[in-house]
Amino acid sequence: MHTRDCYVSAPGKAILHGEHAVVHGKVALAVSLNLRTYLRLQSTSNGKVCINLPNIDTFLSWEITALQPLLDGCRDCLAKHVVLKQELDDDLLKRLRAFTGIADASTDTRSMAVLAFLYMYLSVFGEAKSLASITVSVWSELPTGAGLGSSAAYNVCLAAGLLSARGITSSPLTPQQDSARWSKEEMEQINRWAFMGEKIIHGNPSGVDNAVGTWGCFLRYHDGKITPLDRVPVLRILLTNTKVPRSTKVLVSGVKDKINKFPAVMKPVLESVDAVSCTCEQTLTEMSARGPSAEHYNILEELIDINQHHLNVMGVGHSSLDTLCKISLARGLHSKLTGAGGGGCGITLLRPETDASVIQSTVAELQACGFDCWETSIGGPGAQKYKKWSLPKQVLKCC
């Protein structure tokens, strides 16, 4: 079958406020991080399906004829389970694991990326007359395993690209536009497919990461319910990866232990974090409604500092994060960890008036500590479709 070439991207994710507290029923604010993942889908005539993932040095291809048998007796279930209900088809996943030789216990980035791709490819094209001959290349600005939603951005790109190529979603691009986004209904469809990819990779994800990757901007997450915030500003930030490895599982369990050990001390801390998230949400809404003021930025900075102290109380701080806070504060900039903590990543808010020289010297000092550092933004757009020539040169070079 003939498919349409396409170019899409999706942003990463950061937690602005509420990490850890969200596990205990409090509000979290998740935001899109403008380090993006780009996907290029090309129609080919070689009868193969190819996936190129230059970031993780993975270039694989399969003959369509070899994949076809995986769908035998599965067309009906695909139409029923996958396309309509969009539930994970455990049987297909099992066949794919057997086909690729990826064991149940495998969790490495490469295996998971391949599994998610093949599953989504077979599901999207499986109920068509024949499988499509395509090459999919994905390149990302996001580091993997850093809690920045790199797998979700990958899955959103796969969903957006494959659904677009298959003609399930329309092309939102008009001749005048270099990039565009889909309708609400189509975005919901992309998000649901991306969530399936997340389930393959993570088992039991919250759905926040793929929602941020799809919708972008700011999302409120509370008790399993995800609500996009209307009309919020894009904020300039520095993102720092301390590269200190940590286990989210161990950190989450440590916080739980601390709450059990000191309930009267810790429960009010979670209440306070909840109020930080809500006050931040309110401030962002005001910034959009009335236009951002210096006082708005002061409030955002104060909330960042308060939450960073609270995260230290929960025991998820780390000396590398203290270093980040100290280095940025020496220049009047405010930082907090984002995500699980115990190392990992931190965000530093940049004010509109923050001078380029200040940013440069901060980045230089952070890099001298061995950290990776990006000047980027949060709150920007979610998944997008592009015309080829409007993609950044580096992206075209890499995928």
Next chain:
Amino acid sequence: MHTRDCYVSAPGKAILHGEHAVVHGKVALAVSLNLRTYLRLQSTSNGKVCINLPNIDTFLSWEITALQPLLDGCRDCLAKHVVLKQELDDDLLKRLRAFTGIADASTDTRSMAVLAFLYMYLSVFGEAKSLASITVSVWSELPTGAGLGSSAAYNVCLAAGLLSARGITSSPLTPQQDSARWSKEEMEQINRWAFMGEKIIHGNPSGVDNAVGTWGCFLRYHDGKITPLDRVPVLRILLTNTKVPRSTKVLVSGVKDKINKFPAVMKPVLESVDAVSCTCEQTLTEMSARGPSAEHYNILEELIDINQHHLNVMGVGHSSLDTLCKISLARGLHSKLTGAGGGGCGITLLRPETDASVIQSTVAELQACGFDCWETSIGGPGAQKYKKWSLPKQVLKCC
């Protein structure tokens, strides 16, 4: 009249938990700090009253005949107001200010020390037939103006020494004892007199500092009510004075502003500090009842860390205090600010097994930062009376 020579001492004070939160109706734990103030009272026959305060380079004396007129027409009111009701006699204070030339607006350490001494001397001896010829020397291990209750220790010593010399309190010393404490009733009397001295010096003190100086050990302070804790252990600490000057008034008002600005965020923080104080009290009580364990010390350390973060949330931290925390934590020791914060003093808990070499290297590094550092203890005895030869040599040399 003939008076009895005597030697007394009183400890300083530290806040273990609850500083600032106490202003907003939460529990605070005040503890005696074993940096002590010593007073020597000698009977003389030169017809003079002398006060020697070597720490602040103050050596003054007055002819009794010159002081006598200050009491004219005041004997009755002294007996009524001071001795019975123990309320401050504003008229006598006014006369003393005129006599010494200390203006109403004066708040310097020397003027306040002189005013409190003369007021207490005239009040205690005023309703006797004649004023006593005495020399009072006071020497302290406590730095002044560092929030360590140096004025209270001074006032407790004055009260204990003068009441003892006048024969109002009995001598608690038996021939077998080198040092001893008074009965509960006499201690209450000493505390009330010391509180008057505090009123002269501070205007509207809480009464916590003189209570700690009198009773020693640990005191719970809540909504103006002071309750000594029974049977609590003495804890080894390092006391560090960063010597960074700060205004308690400005810091207290900053916390209030922050609570008004972010009530939903800040009120739970005060709740949590309250729970820290209560959990600490409970742990100290258990340590006495069952004997201290390593786990007890772990809890005390965790509470110190949590409260230090909370004080940072309140905005009363300081980079010098961060330095203290970092230097001590590098050796596994846990620190927090004590008192108003914004610089000032910090305490570091020492465990029973903490090695002398660890303490020495910590002290050396803190001193290299320009800080003053003392290895001492909290929770020790309050006001005491001594036999002369049992006093430390340095004390005998200085007063």
